[in-house]
Amino acid sequence: MKKVEMKLLTRGAEAAVYLGDWFGQEAVFKIREPKQYRHPVLDSKIRRLRTLHEASFIAEARRLGVATPLIYFVDQERGEIVMQFLHGRRLKEIVNGDVGGAEAVEGWCREVGRYVARLHLGRIIHGDLTTSNFIVVGDRLALIDFGLAFYSTRLEDRAVDLHLLDTVAESAHHRSAERVTGAVLEGYREVMGEAEAEKVLRQLKEVERRGRYKKQVD
């Protein structure tokens, strides 16, 4: 658990993620380091809040049937979460590389849709649904990074949650965008139920219509 023994896995925008040792076990140390560009008061408020939120949402999501890493320890002051290390590959790579073929990729995307629906039914909005935050571990899919999650049952929030995945499909995986979104929505419908899913998807259209540059300025 000393910093010197830790290996930097990724330095994302949100936090630095280290691989280290936690009482003899491999563990991920997710540390929200201070952001120099932010006012210190604002910065500390955001880091404390997101650390606490993330830890509680990770636990809550698992109760809803969404696989997430186990939490070992939370240090709110330092903005640090210690959690289970998942040996797997990011869905982003799987989709981009068409790993396992188109059918397998679509299967994972359907599972993404199911996961999102389970969260939404459990009143949780993930808030950061990118394909980098889904990890394929063996034959299971896990979801990480709940730093922007919040509780809501509003259609609007559900739609925006899904919209982000859409944006990512369009931007990162533009070659297979339609397949990716199609399969995600299929899985979402399956768990959410046709009627409820339809409401969210209608709202999603509204969100996209309302987005900038689709309407007149001012």
Add this chain to the structure above:
Amino acid sequence: MGVESTAHTFGVSVVSTRSGAPTILSDVRDIYRPEKGEGIHPREASRHHTQVAAPVLSKALKDAGVKISDVDAVAFSQGPGLGPCLRVGAVVARSVSAYYGKPLIPVNHAIAHIELAAMLTDASDPLVLLVSGGHTVITAFAARRWRVFGETLDLTVGQMIDQFGRAAGYASPFGREFEALSNKSNVLLDLPYTVKGNDVSFSGLLTASKRLLAERRGLEDVCFSLRETGFAMLAEVVERALAFTEKKEVLIAGGVAANLRLREMLTQICGVHGAKLFAVPREYSGDCGAQIAWNGLQGLEAGVRIDVEKSSVKQSWRLDQVDIAWRR
């Protein structure tokens, strides 16, 4: 030659690559100024554009030292923007095109902001933050299109600043005064910080800031808090897109690019991610004919043309709907 008329500004510019490097031969603008405390009125703005169109066009040619017959093509801002305003520029460009037999080239105003900024700063493959009264979008080029990685879900950052300024009794654009007022305070008041994934939302921040004003909190303190909170939101989504795309360049374009605090925040982020920050020069950060002329020239060389009959304006033309022929 490029004609710009999406919102406040009517502008005409002549750009050339005949001497090798791209050169802005002229860039003439006339800006509609609404009454203090009021926003842009599309009809009034378009009336203004109609009145200044001829003299601006003549001056642009004169400044460039060219005759209209020397011009290779006429580009115009086809959108996005205010319909009545866009139509004035479109009519001017169509007339010149039809009367003098010059190719007509449609330009997307947002892409034109980016391309001019990239040309002026020599950024080659940047992640772009386009921030102005009409735009708040994070985009990067991939596979023939500018792809949107994040954007505002409601107001643009420029709208938020201007509307706040108007609530405080200032004329729009409020950008310069906003910066000066913010610099006089270091008191951070509590305001909503709204980042949703890669997108931002400014409407709650605007409402809360106006409320603080109504509660008679100091204008300088509210400006400072609004700036620190709003720009931190933008900086965060830029950092997220930068970490995701792993670009080595960040380009900031649009009117709000002139704000030094925003540049400072992005400089710090670039430092962390080993990227270089490019900022559009202040004089070309706002709407201008030069952006249309330059992007039109790129289009001309790549074979982009439009028939007059098909050249109606597109008020809500997204930048990610345009197939780009001039970038690899």
